[in-house]
Amino acid sequence: MANYGIRYGVGLRKRYDSVKADKQRRYKCDLCGKVTIRRVSNGIWHCRHCNATFAGGAYTFKTTGGETAARMLTKPKA
Numbered sequence: 001m002a003n004y005g006i007r008y009g010v011g012l013r014k015r016y017d018s019v020k021a022d023k024q025r026r027y028k029c030d031l032c033g034k035v036t037i038r039r040v041s042n043g044i045w046h047c048r049h050c051n052a053t054f055a056g057g058a059y060t061f062k063t064t065g066g067e068t069a070a071r072m073l074t075k076p077k078a
Helices: 010-024 064-074
Strands: 037-041 044-047 053-055
Touching: none
Parallel strands: none
Antiparallel strands: 037 044, 044 053
16 A cells, blocks of 8 residues: 555554455365465455355455354254
8 A cells, every 4th residue: 555655544554454465365265175265356256276156255255244154054953
């Protein structure tokens, strides 16, 4: 984020840098286990190895709400 200089405050610039890094990094695929999932567009993630497409968060592959919902679905009922 070099083009913003000293404007907008350090907190916002740090948060922008972390979101940008999360958006551009590769994630591990749940199906094939390779670290090849990349962001295609807002909320759409694609594995280049097994050619699978996933719906996820806007800037991260898995969101905390999605992980909680997955745990609730797989949790055995007593």
